Amino acid sequence: MKFSRFASIVALTVATALPTIAVAADKPVVGLVMKSLANDFFKNMLEGAEAHAKKRGDYELKAIGMQNETDFESQLNGVENFITQGVDAIVIAPADSRAMVAPLKKAMDAGIVVVNFDVSLDEQAKKDAGIDLAFVGPDNRGGAKMVGDALAKDLGAGAKVVILEGNPGADNAAQRKLGFEDAIAAGKLDLLDSRTAHWETEEANAVFSTMLTAHPDIQGVLAANDSMAIGVVKALDAAGRNDIKVVGFDNVPAVAPMLKDGKLLATVDQFGSQMAANAIDKALEVVAGGPKLEGWVKTDIELVTKDNVK
Amino acid sequence: MQALEKTQVTETDDTRRLAGWSPKVLLRDAGIGLALLLLIVFFSVSTEHFLTPNNISNILTQITINLILAVGMTFVILIGGIDLSVGSMLAFCAVVGGTVLTIPDLSVFQAVALATLAAIGTGVVCGFLNGWISAFWGLPSFIVTLGMLNIARGAALQVTDARTIYSFPPSFNAFGSQMIFGVPVVFLIALVLVAIAWFVLSKTVFGRLLYGIGNNEEAVRLAGHSLMFYKVAAFTIAGALVGIAAMVYMARLNIASPIIGIGFELNAIAAVIIGGTSLNGGRGTVIGTLLGACITGVLANGLILFGLSDFMRQMITGVVIILAVIIDKYRERLTGV
Numbered sequence: 001m002k003f004s005r006f007a008s009i010v011a012l013t014v015a016t017a018l019p020t021i022a023v024a025a026d027k028p029v030v031g032l033v034m035k036s037l038a039n040d041f042f043k044n045m046l047e048g049a050e051a052h053a054k055k056r057g058d059y060e061l062k063a064i065g066m067q068n069e070t071d072f073e074s075q076l077n078g079v080e081n082f083i084t085q086g087v088d089a090i091v092i093a094p095a096d097s098r099a100m101v102a103p104l105k106k107a108m109d110a111g112i113v114v115v116n117f118d119v120s121l122d123e124q125a126k127k128d129a130g131i132d133l134a135f136v137g138p139d140n141r142g143g144a145k146m147v148g149d150a151l152a153k154d155l156g157a158g159a160k161v162v163i164l165e166g167n168p169g170a171d172n173a174a175q176r177k178l179g180f181e182d183a184i185a186a187g188k189l190d191l192l193d194s195r196t197a198h199w200e201t202e203e204a205n206a207v208f209s210t211m212l213t214a215h216p217d218i219q220g221v222l223a224a225n226d227s228m229a230i231g232v233v234k235a236l237d238a239a240g241r242n243d244i245k246v247v248g249f250d251n252v253p254a255v256a257p258m259l260k261d262g263k264l265l266a267t268v269d270q271f272g273s274q275m276a277a278n279a280i281d282k283a284l285e286v287v288a289g290g291p292k293l294e295g296w297v298k299t300d301i302e303l304v305t306k307d308n309v310k
Numbered sequence: 311m312q313a314l315e316k317t318q319v320t321e322t323d324d325t326r327r328l329a330g331w332s333p334k335v336l337l338r339d340a341g342i343g344l345a346l347l348l349l350i351v352f353f354s355v356s357t358e359h360f361l362t363p364n365n366i367s368n369i370l371t372q373i374t375i376n377l378i379l380a381v382g383m384t385f386v387i388l389i390g391g392i393d394l395s396v397g398s399m400l401a402f403c404a405v406v407g408g409t410v411l412t413i414p415d416l417s418v419f420q421a422v423a424l425a426t427l428a429a430i431g432t433g434v435v436c437g438f439l440n441g442w443i444s445a446f447w448g449l450p451s452f453i454v455t456l457g458m459l460n461i462a463r464g465a466a467l468q469v470t471d472a473r474t475i476y477s478f479p480p481s482f483n484a485f486g487s488q489m490i491f492g493v494p495v496v497f498l499i500a501l502v503l504v505a506i507a508w509f510v511l512s513k514t515v516f517g518r519l520l521y522g523i524g525n526n527e528e529a530v531r532l533a534g535h536s537l538m539f540y541k542v543a544a545f546t547i548a549g550a551l552v553g554i555a556a557m558v559y560m561a562r563l564n565i566a567s568p569i570i571g572i573g574f575e576l577n578a579i580a581a582v583i584i585g586g587t588s589l590n591g592g593r594g595t596v597i598g599t600l601l602g603a604c605i606t607g608v609l610a611n612g613l614i615l616f617g618l619s620d621f622m623r624q625m626i627t628g629v630v631i632i633l634a635v636i637i638d639k640y641r642e643r644l645t646g647v
Binding site for chain 1: 357362371375467564567568610611617620
C-alpha cells in the first residue's frame with residue numbers, strides 16, 4: 001500500500017515535471033525528412049540545413065533520408081517515428097506526392113507543424129484528405145522554362161531540339177518537361193523527340209547517341225538534370241559534334257568546367273543547399289506562433305551560364 | 311555407385327564441351343546468332359539510319375559495359391550461382407579508381423595504371439568475399455550477393471561522401487571515345503575479354519570443372535576437386551571484370567559517381583540468359599553471352615530509331631527475356647545441350 005502510494009507520487013511528479021523540463025530546457029525539435037541522401041543535390045541540402053541549425057542555434061535538427069529516390073516506405077516510417085517522438089515540426093521533401101499525404105495528415109492531427117518543400121504534394125490528394133498545406137520550393141516548371149528560353153534565344157526560331165526526361169512518374173520530372181515544352185512553344189522551336197534516361201548519365205549517353213543517329217540535324221538538347229546533360233556532352237564529344245547546344249538543370253559541381261568551356265550552354269541553380277534551411281525557417285515561424293503558411297512560397301532559382309558560373 | 315555413374319556422365323558432357331565447337335553447342339549459338347541477324351535485318355529495312363557505320367559503332371560502345379559485366383556473370387551463372395552485386399560493385403570500383411585517377415602530381419600513365427589496379431583490386435576483393443562467404447557457409451549466392459549489393463553501394467557512398475568525382479586526365483577521357491577503323495577501342499577490350507573467357511571456359515581443365523560444378527556439384531566434389539576453390543574463382547573473376555568495366559565507364563563518361571550502375575546486374579543477367587546460358591548452371595557459352603549482349607543492345611538502339619515509346623521499349627525487352635528462356639526449354643528438349 002505504502003509502496004504503491006509512493007510509486008504514484010513519483011509517477012505524478014515525473015509526469016508533471018517532464019513537460020516542464022522539455023519546454024524549459026529544450027529548443028523546438030525539427031524533423032527533416034529528405035529524399036535520397038545518395039546524391040550531391042540532397043547531400044548539399046542536408047549540409048545546408050545542418051549549417052543552418054548550427055548558425056541559428058535555437059532549434060534541434062533531426063534528419064532522415066532514404067535509400068533511393070523511390071523508396072517511399074522509409075519516409076513513411078520516418079514520419080511515423082517523428083510523430084511518436086513528438087517533434088514540433090516536420091519539414092519534408094516527399095518521395096511520392098500522393099502517398100505521403102495520409103501520414104502527414106496524421107502528423108498535423110497530432111499538432112505538429114508540417115512544411116512541404118522541394119516537391120509539391122498533389123493538390124487533389126490534399127483536397128481529398130481535407131488538409132491545407134503550404135509548399136515552400138522552387139518552380140521547377142519556371143526553371144525549365146528559363147533554361148529553355150536561354151537555349152531558344154541562342155538557337156533562334158525553328159531550331160530542332162530534343163528533350164531528355166527524368167523518371168516517368170516523378171513530379172519534378174513532369175514539371176521540368178512542361179517547362180521545356182513552354183519554352184519550345186514560346187521560342188517556336190521544333191521538338192523532334194523526347195525520351196527518358198531516368199536521370200542517369202550512362203543511359204543519357206546511350207539514348208542521346210541513338211537520337212542523334214535518328215536525327216543528325218539536332219541543334220539543341222534540353223536535359224532535365226545535369227547528370228543526363230553530362231552524358232549528352234560526352235556523346236557529342238565522341239561524335240565530334242561541337243555545333244549542338246546543351247542545357248541542363250541543378251548546377252552540380254561537375255558541370256562547372258563544361259559551362260566554362262562552352263560545352264554546356266546553361267543550367268539552373270535552385271539553391272538546394274538553402275532549400276531545406278528556408279523551409280525550416282518558415283516552420284519555426286509557425287511553431288513560434290506565427291500565422292499559418294498558405295499556398296506556394298516560391299524560393300529562388302537562377303540561370304547559370306559561363307558568365308556567372310563559379 | 312550412383313555417384314560414380316554421374317561422374318562419368320559429367321565427364322562425357324564436359325569432354326564434348328572441351329572441344330568448344332561440338333555440333334550441338336555450335337547449333338545453340340548459331341540459333342541465337344540467327345535471332346540477332348533477323349533483328350538486324352528487320353531494323354535495317356524498317357529504319358533509315360540503323361545500318362550506318364556511325365550507328366553500328368554507337369551500338370558497340372553502348373553494349374561494352376554490359377558485355378564486360380555479362381562475361382563475368384557467365385562464369386557465376388555457369389556454376390549455378392548468381393551475382394546481384396555487380397551494379398553496386400561497379401560504382402564502388404569506379405569511385406575507388408576515380409579517386410586514384412584524380413590524385414594530383416601523378417603522370418597520366420601512373421594515374422591510369424594505379425587507378426586500373428585499384429579498380430580491379432576492389433572488384434577482386436568484393437568478388438572474392440561473395441564467393442568465399444557463399445562457399446564457406448554453403449549459402450545461396452543470391453542472398454550473399456544481395457548483401458554485397460548493399461555493402462558495395464554503401465561503401466561507394468561512404469568513400470565519396472556521396473559526391474561525384476570528375477575532371478579526369480584529358481587523354482584518359484579521349485581514350486574512351488577512341489576508334490580503330492570505326493570500332494570503339496573500349497569494345498575491342500571487351501572482345502579480348504570475351505576471347506580469353508572463351509578460351510578459359512572451353513579449353514582448360516579449370517573451365518571444364520566450372521561446367522561440372524554447374525551440372526553436378528556432388529560429382530565434382532567426389533572426384534576430389536575443391537568446390538571452394540572453383541566457386542571463389544568464378545566470383546573473383548566476375549569481380550575483376552567489374553573493375554575493368556568501371557575503368558571503361560570512367561573513360562567513356564569522365565565521371566565516377568557512387569550512384570551509377572543501379573540495375574546493371576539485371577541487364578547483365580538478361581544478356582547471359584538471352585545468350586542461352588541456363589540459370590541452373592552447367593550449360594551455356596560466352597559466345598552466347600556476346601550474342602545476348604548484342605541482341606539487347608540492338609533492341610535498345612533499334613527501337614528508338616524505329617520511333618517506339620520508352621514504355622513500349624521496356625515491355626519489348628521484357629518479352630524478349632521471357633521468349634529466350636522459353637526457346638531455351640525447347641532447345642534443351644530437342645538437342646539435349
